[in-house]
Amino acid sequence: MTTHSSPAQITLRSPAELADALPYLMGFHPDDSIVLVALQGERGRFGGRLRLGIPRDRAEWSDVAAQLAECLIGGSERRGARPTGVIAFLCQDADGAGEEPRQVMDRLRPLAQRLRMACGRLDVPVVEALCISSGRYWSYCCPDVTCCPPEGAPLTPPGTSPMAAAATYAGIQVRGSLREMEARLAPVSGPPARLAAQEKALDEAAAALVPRILGAADRDAVGEDTLALAGRLLARLRAAPRTGADDAAAEEDARDDELVSDEEAATVVLGLQDRGTRDRAAEWMEGPAAAAALRLWRLLARRCVGAFDEHAAAPLTLAGWTAWSAGDEATARVALAAALRADEEYAFARLLHDAVNEGLDPEPLRASLRKQRAGRRHQARRDPVRGGE
Incomplete structure (x- = not known):
């Protein structure tokens, strides 16, 4: 099996090398996850991939x-490349309540069998199925105890494998664990009074803005006000640069949270519930504004507390879009999955989630948004009153 990370290329020949490659394929360590990776062509080049949390039931x-x-194989076929095989990964650590990693492997064996049967019914074999738990891996397919012993084998120490070297050369980053990435998007925690203050601000913003958004006469004005405030918050965040180090992410997110008041966050969150306003906010997708925009959308998602948790779908979707536009597919996948957990019917998140998983290019959407922005600016020059930003 071959992975291409231009200009580096590396061939993986064993279960150990596949287990080591998983974080580099996904961009993060996928805990509590099923991961399926499609193989393409005679040499087994890595193709599309899917991740889903392991169902408890x-x-x-x-x-x-x-x-x-069906999603993996059907999506590959729609792109004109039917997989020649699939690799399955089941990733779950021991529960800390006396369960051993080998028991995790045994408990998940029926799930591995169901994945093999499901792919087989579509005439695509699962050529390898691995369980990764608490720093060890097992193969559900390999009968050779010298490379896959019953007690499992230890994972390669981070940063010491050929895959790690190739990834570093290609500029591929592993952004911590899935759990850590999801925590950056989850509602803030803290003293009850602090959460109550944010929820009160959201209540007041909803009472003030929702009737105006629903009323045609005032809807555009709410959108303009929302985007103007979001622009000021972006400028504020850009003036407070970050190190970008993953190990400092939680601390830097907390500093970002301090820069935006409850009332400001609530006003923008409620304003983004309007689809037209959200689509204009998506134009902060490239250039100097993109990094600050991703910080802002994460921040706003974290402020969707209490009864307003579903409102996080809009900023989470914008976070996913901004990350995807910037080439950070790992962050995009996590943010868009979180958006769909917040509101499984949120159409923009569903479309983007499918596009990222199918390996599509974000450029057509970027081009559409640029055209939308250029058209609005052209209208503003012709009619400053009706077409102004």
């Missing part, structure tokens, strides 16, 4: 396996 495993197989 075993009764769901058969349906989930069938859906994942």
Whole structure:
């Protein structure tokens, strides 16, 4: 099996090398996850990949396996490249309540079997299925105890494998664990009084803005006010640069949170519930504004507390879009999955999530948004009153 990370190329020949490659394929360590990776061509080049949390209810495993197989193989076929094989990864650490990693492997074996059967029914074999738990891996397919012993084998120490060297050469980053990435998007925690103050601000913003958004006469004015405030917050964040180090992310996110008041966050969150306003906010997708925009959308998602948790779908989707536009597919996948957990019917998040998973190019959407912005500016020059930014 071959992975291409231009200009580097590396061939993976063993379960150990596949287990080591997983974080580099995904861009993060996918804890509590099913990951399926498509193989393309005679040499088994890595193609599309899917990730889903492992369902706690075993009764769901058969349906989930069938859906994942159909999504991966069907998506590959729509792109004109039917997979020649699939690699399955089951990633879950021991629960800390006396369960051993080998017991995790045994517990998940029926799920691995269901994944193999689901892919097989579509005439695509699972050529390897691995369980990764608490620093060790097991193969559900390899019978050779010299390379895959019953007690499992230790994962390669981080940064010491050929895959790690190739990834470093290609500029590929592993952004911590999935759990850590999701924590950056989750509602803030803290003293009850602090959370109550943010929820009160959201309540007041909803009472003030929702009737205006629903009323045609005032909707555009709310959008303009929302975007103007978001622009000021972007400038504020850009003036407070970050190191960008993953190990400082939580601390730097906390500093970002201090820069935006409850009332400011609530006003922008409620304003972004309007689709037109959200689509204009998506234009902060490239150039100097993009990094600050990603920080702002994460921040706003964290402020969607209490009864307003579903409102996080809009800023989470914008975070996913901004990350995807910037080439950070790992962050995009996590943010868009979080948006769909907040509101499974949120159409923009669903479209973007499918596009990222199918390996599409974000440039057509960027071009559309640029055209939208240029058209609005042209209208502003012709009619400053009606077309102004």
